[in-house]
Amino acid sequence: MSGLVARGLVVGRGGFRAGPFDLALAPSALVAVIGPNGSGKTSLLKTLAGLLAPLAGMVEVPGTPAYLPPPGSIAAEFSVLHLVALGRAAKRGWSPRLVAEDREAARIALAQAGIATLADAVFSRLSSGQQQLVLIARLIVQEAPVCLLDEPTAMLDPAQTARIDRLVETLAASGRIVVVSTHRLDFAARCGFVVTVGDPPRVGTPAEILRPDTLAGLYGGAATSCPACGQVSVVNSDA
Amino acid sequence: MKRALLALALIAAPFAVILVALGHGPLAVPAGDLLRALAGGGTAEAELALSLRLPRIVTALLVGGGVAGAGAAFQIIFRNPLVAPDLLGVSAGAGFGAAAAIVAGLGMLVVQGAAFAGGLAAAGLALLCARLARGGDPRLSLVLCGIVTGALASALLALMLFIAEPYAQLPALTYWLLGSFSRATAGELWIAAAPIASGLALLLALGFRLDLLALGDEQARSLGLNAPAFRRAAIAGATLSTSAAVAISGVIGWIGLLAPHGARLIVGSRANLLLPASIWLGALFALIVDRLSLAFGPAEVPAGLLAAGVGAPLFLVLFVSTSRSGR
Numbered sequence: 384m385s386g387l388v389a390r391g392l393v394v395g396r397g398g399f400r401a402g403p404f405d406l407a408l409a410p411s412a413l414v415a416v417i418g419p420n421g422s423g424k425t426s427l428l429k430t431l432a433g434l435l436a437p438l439a440g441m442v443e444v445p446g447t448p449a450y451l452p453p454p455g456s457i458a459a460e461f462s463v464l465h466l467v468a469l470g471r472a473a474k475r476g477w478s479p480r481l482v483a484e485d486r487e488a489a490r491i492a493l494a495q496a497g498i499a500t501l502a503d504a505v506f507s508r509l510s511s512g513q514q515q516l517v518l519i520a521r522l523i524v525q526e527a528p529v530c531l532l533d534e535p536t537a538m539l540d541p542a543q544t545a546r547i548d549r550l551v552e553t554l555a556a557s558g559r560i561v562v563v564s565t566h567r568l569d570f571a572a573r574c575g576f577v578v579t580v581g582d583p584p585r586v587g588t589p590a591e592i593l594r595p596d597t598l599a600g601l602y603g604g605a606a607t608s609c610p611a612c613g614q615v616s617v618v619n620s621d622a
Numbered sequence: 623m624k625r626a627l628l629a630l631a632l633i634a635a636p637f638a639v640i641l642v643a644l645g646h647g648p649l650a651v652p653a654g655d656l657l658r659a660l661a662g663g664g665t666a667e668a669e670l671a672l673s674l675r676l677p678r679i680v681t682a683l684l685v686g687g688g689v690a691g692a693g694a695a696f697q698i699i700f701r702n703p704l705v706a707p708d709l710l711g712v713s714a715g716a717g718f719g720a721a722a723a724i725v726a727g728l729g730m731l732v733v734q735g736a737a738f739a740g741g742l743a744a745a746g747l748a749l750l751c752a753r754l755a756r757g758g759d760p761r762l763s764l765v766l767c768g769i770v771t772g773a774l775a776s777a778l779l780a781l782m783l784f785i786a787e788p789y790a791q792l793p794a795l796t797y798w799l800l801g802s803f804s805r806a807t808a809g810e811l812w813i814a815a816a817p818i819a820s821g822l823a824l825l826l827a828l829g830f831r832l833d834l835l836a837l838g839d840e841q842a843r844s845l846g847l848n849a850p851a852f853r854r855a856a857i858a859g860a861t862l863s864t865s866a867a868v869a870i871s872g873v874i875g876w877i878g879l880l881a882p883h884g885a886r887l888i889v890g891s892r893a894n895l896l897l898p899a900s901i902w903l904g905a906l907f908a909l910i911v912d913r914l915s916l917a918f919g920p921a922e923v924p925a926g927l928l929a930a931g932v933g934a935p936l937f938l939v940l941f942v943s944t945s946r947s948g949r
Contacts, residue, residue: 434840447846458701459837460891472834473846479829480894525845 387560391440394430413555415571416564418580424564428531449527453534454511463517464489464502470525492523512543519550529560639909644675682803682908688818688867690904692860693878694897695825699835699856700761707864707878711772715744716868718775721782724795734869741865747771801872801926803912814870821863832893874926876933877904
């Protein structure tokens, strides 16, 4: 697996643009993309995934990148096992059917995600947190070198959020490049790099980016850092 | 267990209906004689019954299976259970093609060829329009363009009805539009058999890729599938099969909508099971409709009329029972 490179990458559509972004990510990189609603985080992820054409600049991604929309976006009446096994579609060439090996890989991934018991459940009837775990299990069997996760823990409870955080870190630890858009600054602080989708965009380590002045500029509020733990949070300037 | 028994009964049912259909009528033949005749050595009565009734039965099987398979594929890739196989205006296009040939005074073989061409032309026009309207959800563009070409073809069909000579052509045209399985002779069956078989073969060959298309373009592409190309292939297969079915039998609705719904209840949503099950149920439903069309006295009731008459209430029953059980 080689790295992900973007040079002068401008993203967006329908008159809206964000960038330019310059990224160079090596395997096992875990990257948080932060920025206000509507700033272009999803456009950046979809452009890196090859789902949107870049407006300017270039992007080079190894293999087929996997894009995961926010929880609750995918509707499927399939069993969980089948949906996860579909992650191995690209390995089947022209054959019209998946094989036992694919279902076995899906079972192993479901066990890794801690949801082995859900194998026969219908995907659309699960909670959005369970659905998200299923889709991450699919990322595991898919073996995509680049995983782009769009707010993977949006609207989920704290326990599910913690499980998904751990799995996302495991994905990166297994050699994948993992890019996660998020509004959670505590998760961003655990990543290797943070990308801000603002004007201008910035890329750096959490220590460089997650500072009161940067965040105040990015979100347009006042930011403070907790004297005890050092965690930065943004407070509304109108308050 | 209950479901396995139901599946077994449904698998066996077409064979029973075929035996009944072959043996009953003005020339009654016992089942044993028919089986011997099918194996190559029966009585003269059995041979005659086969030659008279087999083309009609094969037509029903082909048309029912063809439109049901196409309907299942369309419902999967458009992620919409209300989608019928003539979504892209195929039925109206084929109707216009046939009407134009009847009004021009051409023979039955040409009428069927013109219907086939008309169906393909309508679907092709819908695809072309959807291609011009880039941006947005490609599935929605296709549905809208299908409505437009369907309306255009319906207007042209109405024009044909308007200019048709009222004593011979208009009844012939009306009867064609009502649908029937009794048109094709054994020699003409290939017109429908080849395109229906190849259309269904293409759909079956796509296999689990239809499931990927059902997840939407973004997910399909994220899983390494060239979604637009595979969607075009699926539409081509379904359209080929539907056009040929309409060409040989006229407009017989409901089977393509109903059979996939029934099949989904039994085997679930996976394309690799849903497609064959839909084809099987569609063929069975068409056989039953064809039998019923002969059951009401000496005059044959048009199959298209019966398909809707039986299909609509059956659909309602399926719909109510599934929404109650929350499936």
